[in-house]
Amino acid sequence: MDLSSRIEQAMIGAVGIFEMPAGPPRLSEAIGYALFPGGARIRPRLCLTVALASGDDDPAAADAAAAALEMVHCASLVHDDLPCFDDAATRRNRPSLHKAFGEREAVLVGDALIAMAFDVVARGSARHPGRTVALVRCLADSLVPPGGIIAGQAWECESMAEISTYQRAKTGGLFVAAAMAGAIAAGADPLAWRGLGERLGEAYQVADDIRDVAAREEEIGKPVGRDAALGRLNAVRSFGMAAAIARFEGLVDQAQAAIPPCGARRHLQQLIRAEALRLVPEEYLERAA
Amino acid sequence: MDLSSRIEQAMIGAVGIFEMPAGPPRLSEAIGYALFPGGARIRPRLCLTVALASGDDDPAAADAAAAALEMVHCASLVHDDLPCFDDAATRRNRPSLHKAFGEREAVLVGDALIAMAFDVVARGSARHPGRTVALVRCLADSLVPPGGIIAGQAWECESMAEISTYQRAKTGGLFVAAAMAGAIAAGADPLAWRGLGERLGEAYQVADDIRDVAAREEEIGKPVGRDAALGRLNAVRSFGMAAAIARFEGLVDQAQAAIPPCGARRHLQQLIRAEALRLVPEEYLERAA
Numbered sequence: 001m002d003l004s005s006r007i008e009q010a011m012i013g014a015v016g017i018f019e020m021p022a023g024p025p026r027l028s029e030a031i032g033y034a035l036f037p038g039g040a041r042i043r044p045r046l047c048l049t050v051a052l053a054s055g056d057d058d059p060a061a062a063d064a065a066a067a068a069l070e071m072v073h074c075a076s077l078v079h080d081d082l083p084c085f086d087d088a089a090t091r092r093n094r095p096s097l098h099k100a101f102g103e104r105e106a107v108l109v110g111d112a113l114i115a116m117a118f119d120v121v122a123r124g125s126a127r128h129p130g131r132t133v134a135l136v137r138c139l140a141d142s143l144v145p146p147g148g149i150i151a152g153q154a155w156e157c158e159s160m161a162e163i164s165t166y167q168r169a170k171t172g173g174l175f176v177a178a179a180m181a182g183a184i185a186a187g188a189d190p191l192a193w194r195g196l197g198e199r200l201g202e203a204y205q206v207a208d209d210i211r212d213v214a215a216r217e218e219e220i221g222k223p224v225g226r227d228a229a230l231g232r233l234n235a236v237r238s239f240g241m242a243a244a245i246a247r248f249e250g251l252v253d254q255a256q257a258a259i260p261p262c263g264a265r266r267h268l269q270q271l272i273r274a275e276a277l278r279l280v281p282e283e284y285l286e287r288a289a
Numbered sequence: 290m291d292l293s294s295r296i297e298q299a300m301i302g303a304v305g306i307f308e309m310p311a312g313p314p315r316l317s318e319a320i321g322y323a324l325f326p327g328g329a330r331i332r333p334r335l336c337l338t339v340a341l342a343s344g345d346d347d348p349a350a351a352d353a354a355a356a357a358l359e360m361v362h363c364a365s366l367v368h369d370d371l372p373c374f375d376d377a378a379t380r381r382n383r384p385s386l387h388k389a390f391g392e393r394e395a396v397l398v399g400d401a402l403i404a405m406a407f408d409v410v411a412r413g414s415a416r417h418p419g420r421t422v423a424l425v426r427c428l429a430d431s432l433v434p435p436g437g438i439i440a441g442q443a444w445e446c447e448s449m450a451e452i453s454t455y456q457r458a459k460t461g462g463l464f465v466a467a468a469m470a471g472a473i474a475a476g477a478d479p480l481a482w483r484g485l486g487e488r489l490g491e492a493y494q495v496a497d498d499i500r501d502v503a504a505r506e507e508e509i510g511k512p513v514g515r516d517a518a519l520g521r522l523n524a525v526r527s528f529g530m531a532a533a534i535a536r537f538e539g540l541v542d543q544a545q546a547a548i549p550p551c552g553a554r555r556h557l558q559q560l561i562r563a564e565a566l567r568l569v570p571e572e573y574l575e576r577a578a
Contacts, residue, residue, distance in 0.1 A: 023434030023458075027443035031434075072404075079400060084392040103373040104446050107396065111368060112432070112439045114400060115361075118407040119429030122422050129418035133411050136425055140408030143401070145312030145320075150401045154316035157393050169312075 007044045010063035011035060011070060014120040018112075030101040030109045031116075034074045039092060039221070042275070043069045043178040046200065049271065050182030050193050053264040058131070061185040064124020065135055068117035069178050072142065075113035076149050076174075078106050085153070086226060093221040114143065125185065134184045142177030149173045156232060163233045167205040168198075175201030195258035200272070203251035207279040209235040210244055214284040245285060252276045296333045299352035300324060300359060303409040307401075319390040319398045320405075323363045328381060328510070331564070332358045332467040335489065338560065339471030339482050342553040347420070350474040353413020354424055357406035358467050361431065364402035365438050365463075367395050374442070375515060382510040403432065414474065423473045431466030438462045445521060452522045456494040457487075464490030484547035489561070492540035496568040498524040499533055503573040534574060541565045 001009075015035060019028055044066035051062035081088040081096040082103065088096050098106035121139055125132040145151040152170025179197030180190035211220050212227050213236045227234035236244045256269045290298075304324060308317055333355035340351035370377040370385040371392065377385050387395035410428055414421045434440040441459025468486030469479035500509050501516050502525045516523035525533045545558045 018434050023436075023440045024443040024447050026447055027434060027440065075400075079396055082396065084396065102446070105443070107368055107371065107373065107399075108439050108443050108446070110396075111364075111399065111403060112434060112443075114403050115407075115429050115432035115437070115439065118404075118425055119433060122425035122429070126422045129422050132422045132425070133415045133418050136407055136411035136421070140404050140411070143404035144408060145307050145316055145401060147312075148404070150397050150404065151312045151316065154313040154394070154397050154401075157391070157397070158313050158315055 003045060003048055004041070006048065006063065007041050007066060007070070008038075010044070010067040011038075014064065014067040014071070014116070014124075017123070018116060018119075026101065026105060027108060027112065030097060030105045031112060033100060034078050034097055034109050034113065035071065037092070038070065038074075040278075041070060042204070043073050043174050046175065046178040046197070047182040047185075049264075049268065050179050050196075051186045052182075053262050053268060054183050054186035054188035056186050058125070058127060058185060058187070061125040061128065061131060061135070062182060064120050065139075065181040065185045066178075067124075068121045068135075068139055069142070069174060069181065071113045071117040071120065072139065072149075073174055075110040075117075076153070078113070079110040080153060082106055085156075086230060088222060088226070090217075091222050093218070128187070131184055131187065134190070135181055138177050138181050138184060138190065142173040147173055147176075163235065163238055166233055167202065167235075171205035171208070172198060172201030175204060192260040196255055196260075199251050199255035199258050203248055203255060203276070204279065206235050206244055206248045206251060207276075209237075210241070210248065210280055210284060212236070213241065214287050245280070248276075248280060292334060292337055293330070295337065295352065296330050296355060296359070297327075299333070299356040300327075303353065303356040303360070303405070303413075306412070307405055307408075315390065315394060316397060316401065319386060319394045320401060322389060323367050323386055323398050323402065324360065326381070327359065327363075329567075330359060331493070332362050332463050335464065335467040335486070336471040336474075338553075338557065339468050339485075340475045342551050342557060343472050343475035343477035345475050347414070347416060347474060347476070350414040350417065350420060350424070351471060353409050354428075354470040354474045355467075356413075357410045357424075357428055358431070358463060358470065360402045360406040360409065361428065361438075362463055364399040364406075365442070367402070368399040369442060371395055374445075375519060377511060377515070379506075380511050382507065417476070420473055420476065423479070424470055427466050427470050427473060427479065431462040436462055436465075452524065452527055455522055456491065456524075460494035460497070461487060461490030464493060481549040485544055485549075488540050488544035488547050492537055492544060492565070493568065495524050495533055495537045495540060496565075498526075499530070499537065499569055499573060501525070502530065503576050534569070537565075537569060 047066040078097045080086050089099055121135045122132055125135050142148050143150050147169050155166040176197035179193040183190040183193045217224050256272050259265050259268050336355040367386045369375055378388055410424045411421055414424050431437050432439050436458050444455040465486035468482040472479040472482045506513050545561050548554050548557050
């Protein structure tokens, strides 16, 4: 089974357990809307790639960790799109969740996905309860203050924030967790993979900043120019496009170097290079020039 | 140490770990505002009471479970008070969290408290990882569909809901979890305590309905008459005050009967009777008559 199919099956399985017996039908529908169809599934992809590179001796645990990470990522998108934050009308080329289901359902879907993610991890890793403890803590770290994505979002509400602190938390939290959770799920040392997650998270955030300036709406499925409109920190706005591109390239190199010694090292380096080109295609550079 | 002090110490300890190193200062402040000073702390009280009745062989795990339950309860209050739900201006006799800190902080505080609760449980119970798995699943069940409090809140957004299904999820979820988590944390059988949690949860919800009609605002620290104003299901509005009182008394009796055989059984029965009188004092009955 290829990685994409494995991720979708893991997510469908993870969500299915919450539908029996029946809960509120609109909430179920809205949860499905938040999760399917997905975006690039980049966090579960990273998680499973690290699990596979680490032997993947408990695929159910790795699947659970991957699904859980994507669930909390989707939760953060639903809450970030709310009127009180980005007030985004579209996401993934269709109405954002609160536009489609209302603001109350959007708050509840985010809450439910966060809690469901922990349940998924606990169920999926129960064969190795020691790993459950580590996975729950890893997933929580990706969300909570000081370094998680909720703290990252909260920095937007503070009167002053340093751009690297903000971006490390806002995006980095989940990438670090994805790399580490993949290792934990396979019984490997998560600290060996932490650096890869950090570099990829920073690279992804810089890429997102570049896309917000250089992409077209239909290419990224959401409005462009939002950082400027909302007065948010953005690496291109802070340092200029040339510096942002150089920073992105540097982080991609660092991510490749951060892969710990393992049989899959060269394969992983190729994956990162391909992903970098997908995120920031060369035409963005020409367009922004 | 008495139970109240133990609960406050457990909560202060649980929150403290998220403040080092420093995260966004306003988010930290708002999290503290959501948790302290608390209300009756009735869910952690139930959790620790069951843990003590079950031998309390790992007090750190019981403390963690108790603190986590109160954290998710406070998260639900913060989100339920939001403008898109109850639009409540006061809570615990002071401004509700979104009035004091803004709507964005209120969304983030709720999200953070849910995730922090799982972290607290995983850290606190790590000495017995098998209990971690059960505690995480128990805490998640109290939140997620079909039976958790998020599903309960979601029933308010559905076009039709049956009052007992709604109330069981809306309030019952956390009471069931409190009773069961206390048992799990102490290595006892959680199913033996499930019935007590169910009856107390239902009793508490009916009491809340009675208070919404019969109490004065300063007595309960929040506006009264909200169910009628918001068109929500309420046992007094559905069946009349006399029937609601009779239902409350019946549930209190059933809760007392549901306590499993243990040395503390008589003591627990007295606690439940005292709590019932605190929740629905006799003057409410006279006032409503």
